[in-house]
Amino acid sequence: MGTIIDGAHWADISRQETAQKVHALKKEGVTPHLVVLLIGDHPASASYVRGKEKAAQSVGITSDIMRFPAETEEQVILDTLDRLNQDPLVHGILVQLPLPAHMNEQRVVARVAFEKDVDGFHERNVGALSIGTNRIVPCTPLGVMELLRYEQIDLAGMHAVVIGRSNIVGKPMANLLLQANATVTICHSRTKNMRDWTRQADLLVAAVGIPRFVTADDVKKGAVVIDVGINRVDGKICGDVDFSSVESVASKITPVPKGVGPMTIAMLLSNTVRAAQMQQQG
Ligand SMILES: NC(=O)C1=CN([C@@H]2O[C@H](COP(=O)(O)OP(=O)(O)OC[C@H]3O[C@@H](n4cnc5c(N)ncnc54)[C@H](OP(=O)(O)O)[C@@H]3O)[C@@H](O)[C@H]2O)C=CC1
Numbered sequence: 001m002g003t004i005i006d007g008a009h010w011a012d013i014s015r016q017e018t019a020q021k022v023h024a025l026k027k028e029g030v031t032p033h034l035v036v037l038l039i040g041d042h043p044a045s046a047s048y049v050r051g052k053e054k055a056a057q058s059v060g061i062t063s064d065i066m067r068f069p070a071e072t073e074e075q076v077i078l079d080t081l082d083r084l085n086q087d088p089l090v091h092g093i094l095v096q097l098p099l100p101a102h103m104n105e106q107r108v109v110a111r112v113a114f115e116k117d118v119d120g121f122h123e124r125n126v127g128a129l130s131i132g133t134n135r136i137v138p139c140t141p142l143g144v145m146e147l148l149r150y151e152q153i154d155l156a157g158m159h160a161v162v163i164g165r166s167n168i169v170g171k172p173m174a175n176l177l178l179q180a181n182a183t184v185t186i187c188h189s190r191t192k193n194m195r196d197w198t199r200q201a202d203l204l205v206a207a208v209g210i211p212r213f214v215t216a217d218d219v220k221k222g223a224v225v226i227d228v229g230i231n232r233v234d235g236k237i238c239g240d241v242d243f244s245s246v247e248s249v250a251s252k253i254t255p256v257p258k259g260v261g262p263m264t265i266a267m268l269l270s271n272t273v274r275a276a277q278m279q280q281q282g
């Protein structure tokens with residue numbers, strides 16, 4: 001039976017490190033400040049955003065949530081972002097996704113000043129990650145890398161298979177694993193005979209968005225399995241991995257909840273401090 005990776009514990013450790021950095025910044029007269037834009041009434045978003053607010057407070061980061069009705073014109077959001085970009089007291093800006101259908105996600109995300117883009121979604125931050133001059137790295141894949149580091153998993157030479165190629169998770173995840181010298185395979189909805197790939201994985205990262213998509217038959221004995229998925233089934237959240245079957249095959253596995261999710265939030269705080277530090281240094 002595999003060891004369960006305690007994401008809640010590691011997120012706690014990470015937050016303590018971040019709190020110390022916040023303390024040091026405050027001595028220099030800088031209080032890291034995060035602004036979250038919540039547009040529309042996507043039910044999960046409201047609860048995530050409250051979680052972010054609470055976590056920020058716990059490490060001494062101040063935060064504002066700006067709420068906009070779903071029918072808000074995109075221009076209002078763009079103007080708001082322009083103002084926040086100019087405001088020296090704002091260090092981090094996050095636009096909660098998904099956006100209402102009438103908004104152009106790419107255009108909105110591109111409007112956040114890249115220095116304040118604590119999600120790491122701006123093309124400048126994406127480009128930096130891609131050429132290895134990392135600036136701000138997307139929270140979820142960064143959180144996975146931190147978990148692997150805390151668990152002392154040496155990725156060099158490992159075959160890492162990532163299921164999913166989104167800009168938020170799959171692609172940056174693959175880039176980070178490549179930087180850590182893993183051999184990386186990315187699977188997606190057009191991959192043929194996917195099991196042939198996943199069964200070769202020493203590290204398997206599932207970021208698909210389908211409940212319990214990965215089963216024991218997809219996993220090599222002794223593999224490390226990271227479940228990024230957050231799915232709501234019958235009012236409960238579950239991952240993209242069929243935990244009960246895969247647990248007995250994997251050497252280590254993240255649960256859902258209390259796996260990658262809490263690390264994502266911890267990395268948002270860390271990115272906010274990083275952004276404040278970079279703005280402080282000019
Ligand atoms: N824990 C956390 O902090 C976070 C969790 N999440 C969760 O992670 C999951 C993935 O999120 P995200 O990347 O944004 O999702 P997307 O829907 O943007 O991407 C899903 C990816 O999975 C691929 N895919 C879909 N169906 C299959 C299939 N049958 N076989 C193989 N690949 C498939 C898609 O392929 P294609 O490109 O071909 O369509 C796509 O690349 C979701 O459950 C989400 O809720 C997301 C962000 C943060």
Ligand SMILES: Nc1nc(=O)c2c([nH]1)NC[C@@H]1CN(c3ccc(C(=O)N[C@@H](CCC(=O)O)C(=O)O)cc3)C=[N+]21
Nearest residue numbers: 094095096097098119139230257258259261262264265
């Ligand atoms: N601009 C933007 N940035 C994001 O980072 C972003 C986003 N939009 N939109 C939605 C996704 C999803 N996401 C999660 C973060 C934490 C948990 C989390 O902490 N989950 C807890 C459980 C929470 C619960 O019980 O509902 C856990 O896994 O233990 C989940 C999901 C960030 N996202």
